[in-house]
Amino acid sequence: VKKYLEKIKKYQNLNAFLSVFEEKAIKKAVEIDEKIKSGTAGKLAGMVIAIKDNICVKDERCTCASKILENFISLYNATAVERLLKEDAIIIGKTNLDEFAMGSSTENSYFGPTLNPYDEERVPGGSSGGSAVAVAAGLSTTALGSDTGGSIRQPAAFCGVYGLKPTYGRVSRFGLVAFASSFDVIGPFGNSTKDVALVLQVIAGHDENDSTSANMPVPDYLSYLDKDVKGLRVGIPVEYFSEGLEDEIKEAIEKQIDFLRENGAIIEKISLPHTEYNIPTYYILVTAEASSNLARYDGARYGYRSPNAKSLYEMYVKSRSEGFGPEVKRRIMLGTYVLSAGYYEAYYRKAQKVRRLIKEDFDRAFENVDVIITPTSPTTAFKIGEKTDDPLKMYLSDIYTVSVNLAGVPAINVPVGFDSKGLPIGMQIIGRQFDEGTILRVSDFLERNY
Numbered sequence: 468v469k470k471y472l473e474k475i476k477k478y479q480n481l482n483a484f485l486s487v488f489e490e491k492a493i494k495k496a497v498e499i500d501e502k503i504k505s506g507t508a509g510k511l512a513g514m515v516i517a518i519k520d521n522i523c524v525k526d527e528r529c530t531c532a533s534k535i536l537e538n539f540i541s542l543y544n545a546t547a548v549e550r551l552l553k554e555d556a557i558i559i560g561k562t563n564l565d566e567f568a569m570g571s572s573t574e575n576s577y578f579g580p581t582l583n584p585y586d587e588e589r590v591p592g593g594s595s596g597g598s599a600v601a602v603a604a605g606l607s608t609t610a611l612g613s614d615t616g617g618s619i620r621q622p623a624a625f626c627g628v629y630g631l632k633p634t635y636g637r638v639s640r641f642g643l644v645a646f647a648s649s650f651d652v653i654g655p656f657g658n659s660t661k662d663v664a665l666v667l668q669v670i671a672g673h674d675e676n677d678s679t680s681a682n683m684p685v686p687d688y689l690s691y692l693d694k695d696v697k698g699l700r701v702g703i704p705v706e707y708f709s710e711g712l713e714d715e716i717k718e719a720i721e722k723q724i725d726f727l728r729e730n731g732a733i734i735e736k737i738s739l740p741h742t743e744y745n746i747p748t749y750y751i752l753v754t755a756e757a758s759s760n761l762a763r764y765d766g767a768r769y770g771y772r773s774p775n776a777k778s779l780y781e782m783y784v785k786s787r788s789e790g791f792g793p794e795v796k797r798r799i800m801l802g803t804y805v806l807s808a809g810y811y812e813a814y815y816r817k818a819q820k821v822r823r824l825i826k827e828d829f830d831r832a833f834e835n836v837d838v839i840i841t842p843t844s845p846t847t848a849f850k851i852g853e854k855t856d857d858p859l860k861m862y863l864s865d866i867y868t869v870s871v872n873l874a875g876v877p878a879i880n881v882p883v884g885f886d887s888k889g890l891p892i893g894m895q896i897i898g899r900q901f902d903e904g905t906i907l908r909v910s911d912f913l914e915r916n917y
């Protein structure tokens with residue numbers, strides 16, 4: 468713990484952490500040391516973990532990187548956090564993110580951007596940029612992030628680490644601050660497939676505090692590791708390897724696919740025909756859900772209240788106007804628009820129908836293949852400021868990740884080398900609903916053998 472705390476200080480300029488629990492972490496480490504000696508320690512004894520600052524840790528700040536929650540203190544632990552603590556993980560602090568997890572670069576944080584440790588002029592990806600950097604720079608062993616449209620996988624790709632988005636409902640959302648409730652899921656980052664599997668094992672499973680958490684048995688994820696890929700059917704969707712994808716990323720992924728083939732996997736070209744609708748469908752639905760979820764920040768119940776208000780109405784308007792950043796406001800306006808009378812049918816309802824079609828593309832594909840392999844992002848880490856004045860450009864960088872959340876399936880980012888600028892390249896492995904085991908199996912096989 469002391470070593471990690473020193474490193475967190477040393478790399479403070481990366482701005483990965485929004486709070487660090489120095490004394491608490493050391494105290495907990497001493498306690499766990501005793502437990503280890505007496506043979507009563509939990510499954511994650513001594514694992515040092517960082518938590519994205521939109522996931523509640525009791526008695527600590529949970530800012531969501533927003534001014535509106537700058538001084539908000541959590542009253543309880545998120546279920547995922549509760550389960551980590553029960554297995555004796557040590558929480559070292561809370562990590563930076565795009566405000567309310569809205570973004571792809573961690574530049575939308577009220578507390579300033581997080582820097583990519585591979586090139587400090589570049590973004591770490593987002594929205595869980597702080598968690599990805601914590602793991603990549605060795606500031607913690609593992610980290611939790613949240614993924615609504617790629618926020619675990621894309622920063623994992625930009626920072627060269629493993630990051631898993633579980634099936635929707637696999638991990639309880641209780642204590643995760645809502646962005647788009649039918650998309651959001653908590654998941655782990657790690658420097659190995661095994662670390663990711665260990666954390667998932669502990670946080671997965673039904674929770675009566677979250678009615679959307681699935682009541683399904685959680686398999687032994689470690690039993691999927693150290694396996695081969697003989698006979699495994701791998702789908703390669705043609706739509707994910709076309710224009711806009713950097714050549715070096717394409718080549719790196721093709722090498723991994725060849726390697727799987729050489730080791731007995733059956734590679735098949737497949738089609739996900741509604742791919743072109745991924746981005747518009749995603750951004751209509753998540754902004755609609757966000758506009759509704761963020762209505763609770765009214766200056767009365769949570770966080771910031773404007774000191775300049777002279778009436779109730781002004782309290783609402785000023786607290787929200789002063790408390791939210793520009794991207795959050797943009798999404799509240801977009802979402803309110805697509806839900807408004809007269810536009811609801813044309814946008815929101817239609818997008819829901821397209822969501823179903825996108826999900827059915829995956830259902831059909833998984834009748835013939837066990838996993839689907841795609842790039843995680845069309846580019847490696849981009850420069851800070853490169854996309855900030857063009858929100859559409861920023862949204863388009865999510866092209867390969869949002870469909871996974873629209874369909875509710877699990878996916879992992881696997882680091883597969885570096886481009887000629889020395890920046891990490893990420894590959895995405897997508898699995899069937901509730902089949903995290905198989906994507907961990909493929910990830911682990913490549914990690915050990917490639």
Ligand code: GLN
Nearest residue numbers: 568570614615616617618
């Ligand atoms: N970049 C996507 C967005 O801005 C995904 C964010 C996320 O997964 N939280 O919505």
